Amino acid sequence: MLEALALTCIKGDRILFRDLTHAFRPGVLTRVAGPNGVGKTSLLRLLCGLAQPDEGEVRWQGTPLAAQRDAWHRAVFFHGHLPAVHELLSPRENLRSLAAVQGLPHDGAAIDAALGELGLARQRDLPVRVLSAGQRRRVALARLVLAQERPVWILDEPFTALDAAAVAALARRIEARVRDGATVVLTTHQDVEFACPCDTLEPGRFAPRRKAA
């Protein structure tokens, strides 16, 4: 189980949140909610271990992330704000290199299947710079398809730049994964309904006026 214990995040002069404690249960979709600037992206980056908290720690299966970095990286899939897609490479090349580095399935068949599921079968050998913003986002989401087996998904605004059909397809995929017992933590500005057990976490509730000694 993924747990956040007493997390404190300070950005410059502002304390975004203090003493944030939450258990992210498997089989539950946790929605991190709140207005812009409240610390949603910061929280997600703390959860996947890319950023270190000013206080507190994140634990996976009872062990702090820092003590089990490789095992944690095998368990988590992170979809960030930035698509991690290079314009000079084709979707296939992008996927293949990142999937190989991240220990995801990266054989030709798996990659073609993933791109096909996201409607990019015909564009798979074109350089990404000729693709639209929505298509680039879908290249990033193709990695999500490859990461189907990972027990933890941390998704930062996964629905950005997607059309209605793509949004619906992604939502169904997330629901199915949650019902299969995965832990999913996501943020989104969009009004998406999920037909699975949901939970909400608002970092804004943990924002103090001043940190006591």
Add this chain to the structure above:
Amino acid sequence: MGAVFLAMLRREMALAWRGRTDVLLALSFFVVVVCLFPFGIGPEANQLRAIAPGVVWVTALLASLLALPRLFEHDLRDGTLEQLLLSPEPAVVWVLAKVAVHWLVTGVPVALFAPLLAGLYDLQPDVLPLLAGTLLLGTPTLTLIGAIGAALTLGVRSGAVLLALLVLPLAVPVLIFGAGAVEAALGGVSYAAHLALLGAGMLAAVALAPWACVAALRLAVQ
């Protein structure tokens, strides 16, 4: 681990090939600056011949500095860096692959072009292979030390200037032994020790620098 290394190598080689005009960047800087010195120092042949190894080596060092800021910059900007840092294999593996390709694209052309440019200074032809050899041995170390600097200054304002300030003092030993080997050969003295030290430095850099680089990269994505 091997799969990660090869995948990264393949990716970086494809990128290097598609942006191949960048190779010309370091190389043209190298040529221009080497040609600039005689205008400042005077065209007297003996003087130029004496300073040739030093000038070529210093310019090679500066040329490698020029391309370094871009080693990780694009990956930081498009989000690839944070994904790479989420790899379950040790991050040093893909860092080494990146640095290796960067060296192939910036260090090797400089090392191979150097004898040609040293010819402009009328350097004795029999030491020209040695000059190229010392550069081939020394530029990997320069790239590796530079990679640490690039990672430390990633995303920092005035990063490129800061990078130069950080890397140049650390690169002085490589410069001393690299240019020193050629000068020893010119003086008829044995240069074996210089080459051995350059080689040892390269091995130490390959073993140690990637770890420092990864630590600095993890800081850069925070």
Add this chain to the structure above:
Amino acid sequence: MNATQERRQRWRQGVEERQRSPRSLWRFAAPQQFYPLAGRLAPWFAAAAAVLAVAGLYLGFFVAPTDAQQGEVYRVIFLHVPAAWMSMFLYLVMAFWGIVGWVLNTRLSFMMAHALAPTGAIWCFIALWTGALWGRPTWGTYWVWDARLTSQLLLMFLYLGYLALTRAIEDPRRADRAGALLAIVGSINVPIIYFSVKWWNTLHQGASVSLTRAPSMATVMLVTMLIMAFAAWFYSIAVALWRVRTIILERERHTDWVAAELDRLAAKEKG
């Protein structure tokens, strides 16, 4: 949720126990505890430094005999050598605090490293200038590329690099650790740089007189140099303690105790 809350409680308790236990030195790892301690210790070190400096300068300028070859000018080594020693020593101490901070995750260690850096850079600067001032009357030129002076120059660049890097990075957490990493990489390189510069210097038949061939030491000169070295050391400690207090106030400015302290200082200034 209960199990998680329990774990959080236990984690917090562990941290607080370590910091509050009266017999543990750990409690001084908290900036709030170290701030008053530094304030109490600094004046003692400053006083000791002043006493030793007066003694050392008196010995150096009035008691130590005139050198047969170099006359009165040589006396500048009583400042030059301790400055050079301090600049190298403080760099290693900076790297040490960087390692401690990284391993134990204590921000005070990083603050200490930041506090030491400007002092180390100043000693480096003094060493370079006193070297030049000694060179001019002695052999007619302000600068020679002798091994020690050149290594000192490169050390100056390492200091400047540390200062520039830690000030250019805005996120304090990243600045701390990047500086520590740089200091560690630099320390490993300092012996390498010194060795290679020494090699380079002997190969290139440098100046016939060098600072390394100092006048043969009378005991009085040696004692004076040691006294000045300790004076420089205590001075550095005092200045670093005062500087770290300022850094603590700045870095912990969002806490209650700092707000109270700043109010107290403002009232003192008005009163």
